Each structure stands twice: as C-alpha cells, then as structure tokens.
Amino acid sequence: MSTVVVAPDSFKGSASATEVATALAEGWRAERPGDHVLRAPMADGGEGTLDAFEVAVPGAIRHPMRVTGPSGDGVDASWLLLPDGTALVELAETSGLGLLRRPAPHDAHTIGFGQAIAAALDAGATGLLLAIGGSASTDGGSGALTALGARLLDADGRIVPPGNRGLGRLARVDLDGLRPLPPGGARILSDVTSPLLGPSGAAAVFGPQKGATAADVPVLEAGLARFAAVASGAVGDRADVADPAAAGAGAAGGTGFGLMLWGATVSAGAAAVGEAIGLPALVGSADAVLTGEGRFDSQSAAGKVPEYVSGLAAAAGIPAYLAAGSIQAPPAAFAASAELAALSGGVDAAIADPARWAREAGAALARAHTAR
Known part of the structure; x- marks a missing residue:
C-alpha cells in the first residue's frame, strides 16, 4: 500500500482544483484500491x-x-x-x-x-x-x-x-x-x-x-x-x-x-499556499504525489503549482506524476504524465467533461506507479 498525495491546481475555465483532485483520486483508487489517497487541492494565488x-x-x-x-x-x-x-x-x-x-x-x-x-x-x-x-x-x-x-x-x-x-x-x-x-x-x-x-x-x-x-x-x-x-x-x-x-x-x-x-x-x-495548507509535510510522509494544471507549458516552471509540487517530491525522494489538460513542454521533472486531450481525443472533448478524463488520467498514472 502506498500513501499518495493528490495536489493539482485548477484546470482554469474547466474544473476547480477540488474537482480535479477528487477525479484524479477516484481514478487512482480504481486501479490501486489499497492505497491511502489524500486530496490536497492547490492554487497559486489565482482562481480556486x-x-x-x-x-x-x-x-x-x-x-x-x-x-x-x-x-x-x-x-x-x-x-x-x-x-x-x-x-x-x-x-x-x-x-x-x-x-x-x-x-x-x-x-x-x-x-x-x-x-x-x-x-x-x-x-x-x-x-x-x-x-x-x-x-x-x-x-x-x-x-x-x-x-x-x-x-x-x-x-x-x-x-x-x-x-x-x-x-x-x-x-x-x-x-x-x-x-x-x-x-x-x-x-x-x-x-x-x-x-x-x-x-x-x-x-x-x-x-x-x-x-x-x-x-x-x-x-x-x-x-x-x-x-x-x-x-x-x-x-x-x-x-x-x-x-x-x-x-x-x-x-x-x-x-x-x-x-x-x-x-x-x-x-x-x-509556495505560500503550500506552506499554509501543510503540503510539504504531507509530501514528506507520502510515497508518491500527483499534481496537474490545465495547460502545462514553458511557463509552468516559473512558480506554477506543478513545478512547486515536483520540487517537494524531489526533496522527499518520491516520484511525482503530472496530469494536465494539454502538455506543451517536456514534463522532465515527472516520473510519468497523462494528457487529458490525448486521452479524450482532443482539447474540446477534455474541456467538455474534465472530471471523466481526469479520472482516466488518475488511473493511467496509478498504472505507471504500479509498473515502477
């Protein structure tokens, strides 16, 4: 059994961080029902x-x-x-x-x-x-x-x-x-x-x-x-x-x-939101962390939630996984990634039903964790 922290940002204009965290957690549990999955929806000071x-x-x-x-x-x-x-x-x-x-x-x-x-x-x-x-x-x-x-x-x-x-x-x-x-x-x-x-x-x-x-x-x-x-x-x-x-x-x-x-x-x-909600301690006692945002691109490394969470995972020596609506830059800091647009067949389909495809992403990343 693994302890997994699910800490995504919102998928702006599509789903709140809480909704995304819930869907990713459900997908993960469907593949690995014995894991202890903790939701910790994140934000960077914006919506959510x-x-x-x-x-x-x-x-x-x-x-x-x-x-x-x-x-x-x-x-x-x-x-x-x-x-x-x-x-x-x-x-x-x-x-x-x-x-x-x-x-x-x-x-x-x-x-x-x-x-x-x-x-x-x-x-x-x-x-x-x-x-x-x-x-x-x-x-x-x-x-x-x-x-x-x-x-x-x-x-x-x-x-x-x-x-x-x-x-x-x-x-x-x-x-x-x-x-x-x-x-x-x-x-x-x-x-x-x-x-x-x-x-x-x-x-x-x-x-x-x-x-x-x-x-x-x-x-x-x-x-x-x-x-x-x-x-x-x-x-x-x-x-x-x-x-x-x-x-x-x-x-x-x-x-x-x-x-x-x-x-x-x-x-x-x-970082301020993470400190306030105790995310460093949660990640420090976990076996894996799952984060995400609507669009992962070259700006994501400039203080965005996925970059912050992957940094916590690296410090804790655990794998970090990424789920994003679209992935436009290499997710080099992550052990595996899942793109909702690829799972659903297109960006419009992913935006139309983000919870469904976030669950699919959570399940895919759980399988990747099992395969490690």
Missing part, C-alpha cells in the same frame, strides 16, 4: 485559492458577502477566516475576469476586492492573505485602495472614475484615510513576477488577455505610469515599499503595486 484553503484547513469558515463587481454590478463573493485569525481574500471571486459579461479593459476595477478586504478587517482579522490572480482590470489596484479609504483625485480635487480610465486624469493620491494593516500584516499570493510597467509589465503582457487591443495597451500603460508617479509622492520616504519595478508589482493588472502601496508584501503564490 479560497476553495483550496477551505478544503485543506480544518476549521476554516467562509463568510459570504455582496460586493461591487469589476463592471459595477453587484456580485456574490466571500472571504475565508482561518483558525489563526488570518483572513484569505481572493480577487478572482470579487473582481475576476470571469465576472464580466464582456471585457472592459479601460473601466474594469478592483473595488469589490477592497470591499472584501475591509469586511475581513471589520470582522477582526489579524492578518491577511491576498490571492490576486485572475483580475479583470488594469487599474493598478486603485479600486481596492479606494475601498480601503484612499482617495484618487483629479486636478480639481474631484474623485476620478474607477478603472484605468480614471488613472489618466489622476493628479493626487490621498492616503490619509487608508485603513491600517492588521497586526499580522498582509501577504500577496501571486505566481506573477512582472513589474508594473514596460514590455513585461501589466499592460503589455496581461492587457490583451483582458480584452485590450494593440491600440489600448499604450493607453493602459500611460494610466499605470501616471498612477505610479503620483502615488510615489503620496508615500514620500516610504516609496521603497511600492517600487513599480519590483517583482510582482504588475500582478493582476498592477494590483500587486497598489497593495504594496498599502504595505503588503509579495509571496510566491504556490
């Missing part, structure tokens, strides 16, 4: 982070609420209170791209994210974990800051509109009313290391994913640059806490930068 914590942390309590979504409509969201008093807030739940009926690259905002953070603070949270993947906006986190008490003003002293469009009119950032950090501080969970500005920044790299055209990107870039310049004057000698060139400042349309202005610090998303 809150669900992963809720499953993995005993005593975590979800707090539903209504927030202002990225287009201004009300949306149902929630935040999670952990037993140690830390609150987890996920941007994808409050201000995510999936909440838009249509992309709004200039006007989408992060106000709802800030509202959820404020609600957690009002409830007495002593620390914050801020998962910021999956943003709909390129507002530099300005919407979240306004929900936390900041004021963004134009040259006439009027509040600028939310979203990147408002940043183009920005003349002053007033942080006097900004809520203080909780005693335990705030940690940003993100797998993105991009700076705020430039060819590898928020607008250039991620703007097109949010509906920006080639003509839109320079406008979005200019808005972020103006926000960074004006904000640096607002923080004065604390400007080092919000360096637009810092790794992670460009995460989530620049939300990383906005949260740094508040005083939050950046942590590698997958």
